[in-house]
Amino acid sequence: MTEKVTKNEMTSLEKAKLVAEFADDMKAVDIETLDIKAKTSIADYFIVCTGTSDVHIRAICERVAEKLRDVGVRPLRQSDRSETGGGWMLFDYGDVVLHVMLEEKRQFYDLESFWQNLPQDPSLIIDEVVAPQESSIPSDK
Numbered sequence: 147m148t149e150k151v152t153k154n155e156m157t158s159l160e161k162a163k164l165v166a167e168f169a170d171d172m173k174a175v176d177i178e179t180l181d182i183k184a185k186t187s188i189a190d191y192f193i194v195c196t197g198t199s200d201v202h203i204r205a206i207c208e209r210v211a212e213k214l215r216d217v218g219v220r221p222l223r224q225s226d227r228s229e230t231g232g233g234w235m236l237f238d239y240g241d242v243v244l245h246v247m248l249e250e251k252r253q254f255y256d257l258e259s260f261w262q263n264l265p266q267d268p269s270l271i272i273d274e275v276v277a278p279q280e281s282s283i284p285s286d287k
Contacts, residue, residue, distance in 0.1 A: 158241035162191035168210040169195050184266040190241040196249050203246045207235045
């Protein structure tokens with residue numbers, strides 16, 4: 147996947163940085179940005195962070211959603227297990243997915259290790275276009 151540009155000309159990397167920044171503003175703990183674009187087609191980046199309680203998790207996600215709405219970005223879907231004590235909320239922004247988890251959920255699922263150890267998918271790696279090199283064969287001029 148290449149750096150996608152959203153309708154307001156924001157790349158997926160710029161969006162990921164904003165998500166991490168807004169989560170940090172809400173005192174999310176241990177914020178990690180995982181670059182997964184060469185490993186899966188589901189997203190370019192996962193932002194994984196820890197909330198200290200279900201209420202904190204909800205506050206982080208709501209603030210991120212509010213701030214992104216202000217710049218014209220809305221989640222495609224969201225999963226909310228914090229109301230039932232699930233300790234994990236996920237907001238899917240298409241090319242960027244935010245995971246906010248309680249520490250015990252984060253340690254159990256260990257998304258960072260999973261995605262770090264997953265091999266790259268060769269079909270997702272885009273080769274850079276290389277300019278043709280000048281031929282070493284002399285021309286007949």
